[in-house]
Amino acid sequence: xxxxxxxxxxxxxxxxxxxxxxxxxxxxxxxxxxxxxxxxxxxxxxxxxxxxxxxxxxxxxxxxxxxxxxxxxxxxxxxxxxxxxxxxxxxxxxxxxxxxxxxxxxxxxxxxxxxxxxxxxxxxxxxxxxxxxxxxxxxxxxxxxxxxxxxxxxxxxxxxxxxxxxxxxxxxxxxxxxxxxxxxxxxxxxxxxxxxxxxxxxxxxxxxxxxxxxxxxxxxxxxxxxxxxxxxxxxxxxxxxxxxxxxxxxxxxxxxxxxxxxxxxxxxxxxxxxxxxxxxxxxxxxxxxxxxxxxxxxxxxxxxxxxxxxxxxxxxxxxxxxxxxxxxxxxxxxxxxxxxxxxxxxxxxxxxxxxxxxxxxxxxxxxxxxxxxxxxxxxxxxxxxxxxxxxxxxxxxxxxxxxxxxxxxxxxxxxxxxxxxxxxxxxxxxxxxxxxxxxxxxxxxxxxxxxxxxxxxxxxxxxxxxxxxxxxxxxxxxxxxxx
Numbered sequence: 001x002x003x004x005x006x007x008x009x010x011x012x013x014x015x016x017x018x019x020x021x022x023x024x025x026x027x028x029x030x031x032x033x034x035x036x037x038x039x040x041x042x043x044x045x046x047x048x049x050x051x052x053x054x055x056x057x058x059x060x061x062x063x064x065x066x067x068x069x070x071x072x073x074x075x076x077x078x079x080x081x082x083x084x085x086x087x088x089x090x091x092x093x094x095x096x097x098x099x100x101x102x103x104x105x106x107x108x109x110x111x112x113x114x115x116x117x118x119x120x121x122x123x124x125x126x127x128x129x130x131x132x133x134x135x136x137x138x139x140x141x142x143x144x145x146x147x148x149x150x151x152x153x154x155x156x157x158x159x160x161x162x163x164x165x166x167x168x169x170x171x172x173x174x175x176x177x178x179x180x181x182x183x184x185x186x187x188x189x190x191x192x193x194x195x196x197x198x199x200x201x202x203x204x205x206x207x208x209x210x211x212x213x214x215x216x217x218x219x220x221x222x223x224x225x226x227x228x229x230x231x232x233x234x235x236x237x238x239x240x241x242x243x244x245x246x247x248x249x250x251x252x253x254x255x256x257x258x259x260x261x262x263x264x265x266x267x268x269x270x271x272x273x274x275x276x277x278x279x280x281x282x283x284x285x286x287x288x289x290x291x292x293x294x295x296x297x298x299x300x301x302x303x304x305x306x307x308x309x310x311x312x313x314x315x316x317x318x319x320x321x322x323x324x325x326x327x328x329x330x331x332x333x334x335x336x337x338x339x340x341x342x343x344x345x346x347x348x349x350x351x352x353x354x355x356x357x358x359x360x361x362x363x364x365x366x367x368x369x370x371x372x373x374x375x376x377x378x379x380x381x382x383x384x385x386x387x388x389x390x391x392x393x394x395x396x397x398x399x400x401x402x403x404x405x406x407x408x409x410x411x412x413x414x415x416x417x418x419x420x421x422x423x424x425x426x427x428x429x430x431x432x433x434x435x436x437x438x439x440x441x442x443x444x445x446x447x448x449x450x451x452x453x454x455x456x457x458x459x460x461x462x463x464x465x466x467x468x469x470x471x472x473x474x475x476x477x478x479x480x481x482x483x
Contacts, residue, residue: 008152029334049481055087058479063089067468073459077445077480078388080395080454086483091385094367094456099325099377100387100442106406108357109333110319110399112340113192119146119311120189120217121269122209123166124303125175133176140290140303141273142187142209145266146226147313147332154320154329155312162309163279169307170285176345181289182266182277186411194236198343199243201472202256206300210241215262220247223253261296263344266336268293294427297361308449315402322406322431323414329373334373347372363390375433407443419470423478430455437461439469447483455480 049057059075074090075202085091121144127137143149150159157165187209188197195204202219203210224244238257243249273291280287311317320330331347338349355370369381394400408414412427415432430443442456457476462469 006050032159040155049478051165052086055479055483059089059476062472062476065472066473067462067464068439068459071459071462071464073457074384075214075457075476076384076388076455077483078392078454080392080452083392085385086453088384090108092367092383094369094381094383096435096440096460097380097382097387097442098435098440099327099375099457100382100431100433100440100456100458101370101373101380102325102330103352103387103391103442104370104433105330105334105373106314106321106408107403108354108395110318110403111357111397112337112353113314115313115315115399115402117314119144119149120191120209120308121146121162121311122187122189122308123169123306125306126301126303127180129174133138133174133177135175135180137178138301138424139170139178139182139276139287139306140185141182141269141276142268143186143269143272144187145336145345146191146210147329147336148268148311148317150268150272151328153326154316157309158277159384162272163276163345165220165309166276166307167279167283167285170280171441173306176285178280178285178289179286180287182273182287182291182360184270184273184291185211186265186268186295192414195240196248197243198340199245200343201265202242204256204260204298204300205241207303209394211297211300213240213296214256215259216242216245217259217262217437219245219258223255224251225253227252256298262319263342264346265295265315265343266339266345291331315399315406317404318402322389323408325415325432327376330374331372336398358390361390361393376435378435378438382458384442387396387435387456387458388454391443391456395452404429404444420474423481424474425483428477433458434466439466439473441473445477445480448481449483451483453480453483 046207055077072093072095073097074093076088076091077086079086122142124142125135125137126140127135129135130171148154148156149324150162160315188203189209190210197210200216201212202214202216204213221244227250238251242251244251268308270291277287279430281472282477291304317329317333320326321333334354335347337353339345341353342349350373359365367381367383370377371377371379392401407429408416409426410416410420410428416428416430420428426447428443430441433440438460439462440458445453445455447453455477456471459469
């Protein structure tokens with residue numbers, strides 16, 4: 001409930017803003033939905049302004065604010081039910097979004113991989129174990145590009161805990177000495193239940209996963225067999241799988257005679273392997289060989305399962321990324337969506353996948369420049385109107401609750417915990433962004449009447465301190481709570 005005193009003060013601001021605007025601002029500098037008020041008359045009866053009028057008047061008063069008057073900034077508040085702009089300023093201006101870029105990165109990952117997706121890191125052995133516990137064979141660490149591996153982030157195990165678990169599992173197998181190497185490989189695990197294997201790589205079926213064996217570059221379609229319509233495409237009698245560069249569908253072949261890999265696979269867990277070897281020696285579990293990385297294995301030796309580590313779910317990783325604005329996880333996630341789609345874990349591949357996804361869901365790409373996954377680059381650009389329409393459309397996605405829950409809550413969690421101590425506490429759910437002289441906020445707002453609105457507030461090149469611009473952002477959003 002807005003106090004009467006505030007209404008009268010807002011009315012006074014409106015009068016001064018109107019008068020000042022006659023001499024200084026053009027019509028285009030006013031908020032797009034600002035409605036000119038009637039000339040004040042002593043004889044006119046008092047009229048309480050609507051919440052929308054208060055939003056517009058408050059927004060207009062910010063145009064002459066000392067912190068914002070020379071800044072480049074834009075604001076939109078949007079009704080997702082009517083699909084209409086309630087109030088806005090510079091809604092089509094392309095601005096630096098800072099860490100609100102993570103909104104695009106994390107949503108693409110949820111869309112492509114699914115909320116329950118987990119990365120797997122598996123420990124295996126080849127050869128035989130004799131009665132004395134001597135393994136005449138190799139240990140294998142088979143990874144899948146887990147971006148949280150060893151970080152303790154989002155509930156992930158630390159390297160120390162992971163190595164301890166691996167040592168216990170090796171001991172449980174009766175292994176007391178390894179006469180061989182620790183071999184690192186990368187695989188795609190069937191546990192993720194996808195028929196959409198990354199393009200550009202030929203995969204050899206090996207038990208519960210696929211090992212990379214070569215490239216699809218110049219591959220002959222002679223032995224291709226389409227499996228897209230088969231009820232069980234993963235039966236053991238099928239060997240080599242890939243996305244055909246000719247028909248763009250998943251196929252298999254009984255044999256592969258093509259080229260070696262030309263694409264870059266996810267970074268193998270070399271740190272884990274090297275520390276596992278050191279810990280084995282330290283604990284008295286001797287190993288004669290060294291750590292070896294294999295990027296391809298067209299003739300894998302028979303192996304036995306020891307144990308497997310599963311990452312937190314993607315929903316957990318997205319939650320951690322957005323709550324804490326974790327740049328490292330955001331960049332790793334960007335590269336992983338590039339790998340999962342194209343078989344190429346590069347920044348360029350990740351960018352292409354995200355932009356392609358945004359276009360496919362109708363994102364307004366005018367003014368968009370997507371450079372990295374975290375928002376650290378000042379070359380990232382986005383318009384406020386494209387952000388709010390995108391966030392609106394996501395409300396219909398099956399993973400929206402996971403996405404929404406990952407956003408910090410004003411005055412309560414994450415990077416918004418120290419904001420909105422008064423009005424707005426617990427009512428704003430949004431991703432923050434901060435760079436030098438850049439402060440941004442985009443997400444959802446629950447009004448006092450229970451409505452959900454979508455907003456974007458992007459401020460570049462402001463004057464004053466970070467605390468001052470945060471205070472202005474709160475002032476801009478507070479009247480919207482009464483809509």
